[in-house]
Amino acid sequence: MKRWVGSLAFACLILVAAASSIAAEQPFITVASTTSTEESGLFGHLLPAFTTATGIQVHVVAVGTGQALKIGERGDCDVVFVHDRPAELAFVEHGFGIERHEVMYNDFVLVGPQTDPAHVEGGTDIVTALRRIAAAKAPFVARGDDSGTSKAELRLWQEAGIDPKTGEGGWYRDTGSGMGPTLNTAAAMDGYTLSDRGTWLSFKNKQALKIVAAGDRRLFNQYGVMLVNPAKHPEVKQDLSRKFIEWLTSPAGQKTIADYNINGEQLFFPDANGRSS
């Protein structure tokens, strides 16, 4: 028994040593970001380029925008990289973040089943499309997770003058999950949903889903980056983080973002231009 425990402990030591060697002692920063940047594959393309250029590794925690901002608020990351302009501005205003820069944009698309029961296909007016879905009581699968996409969707319903909560338990299905799981659900129940274009393009379980409406200027989706306020959280790695933000908004970083595509289709459009707020 003793020998057995001893060899088990030894095996564990080796495993732990192996695991810690994976997390090499390279300088790193922690970035709280959205599921869309991770699941679309952008980070897989972008971050190695940054690490090659600077030797700094980036640890990405990919969650919804609301949760990412919360992680920043608690000081558990160095940089927040999300897509909900009003919430970002509030984050800066409350002193949780500083040096906000816009980085890139893409757009949201309305995705729905091939059969299109609400007859929204081909539309460019998102508000009309949402009204038709509500009128037809066609299943709409919502994020409901306080993410940037969720908040954008709720703003659009408001603009349409519809309170989707009235459809809850019926045609409006609030899944409280990330974009991928929501798309999986929409595919399974032939529902409509609002997705960012990046996640949609890289999503592999589309089944009968397709884009039914896009191109409305209200579907604009801006991404911004912020440094967590070191005055509130002194552990924030300011210097390394500033290098990351500077690189993202530099010509080199912007070009790397523009270069990312799936089947020739560009997913994110850089728009830093040195603008900040």
Added chain:
Amino acid sequence: MNALLAAWQLVLSGDPTLVAIVSLSLSISVTAVLFATAFGLPLGAALAVLRFPGRNAAVVIVNALMGLPPVVAGLFVYLLLSRSGPLGGLGLLFTPTAMIIAQTVLVTPIVAGIARQVIEDLWREYGELYTLDGVGRLRTVLSLLWLGRFSLLTAVLAGIGRAAAEVGAILIVGGNIAGVTRTMTTAITLETSRGDLALALGLGIILLTLVLAINATAQFIRNTARSAAAI
């Protein structure tokens, strides 16, 4: 079918990312179970043989915690290790260490709960003999632990199974950071999110195979030891 193919291709490719994910998964779960055994066995033994006020309540609590939802354990450890939490100064959040802590919290009650039951049963059967022989409490407990070693191995296996299979706790405290805190289960979650169901299921098959191998090894050890003991 696609999943089997994906699993097979993954294994064949010997992809270094996969190797890293698998070894991280195993090292976290096994380390957590070691800690949980170190805490859980004495706790279970104490609950089995000691009589003190509030013992029944303690037994009920340990048994209830065997079913602790991983996401609750994760949230608890997250709040503890967050920069804004009591242990924030350690900077452990989003590291493998945080994941080991969360899984230790999850697995300790399982080891303690099963150990208590095993030792209590043995204590009922043999306790009087030890008392008559005038053997001290500590030596009695050690002796009972040895007697129940095969059943206790089950407790440890249950712990490994729980640790290797759960995703709720480590996702919260580890953050599923590629190359740092991404394990089998969090990778499966991510691939499901990306709609790559074949790859997700392929990873699942690999995970199941590993858990199966661990259990088979334990069964082998148990059988060999038993027959050796019989001779």
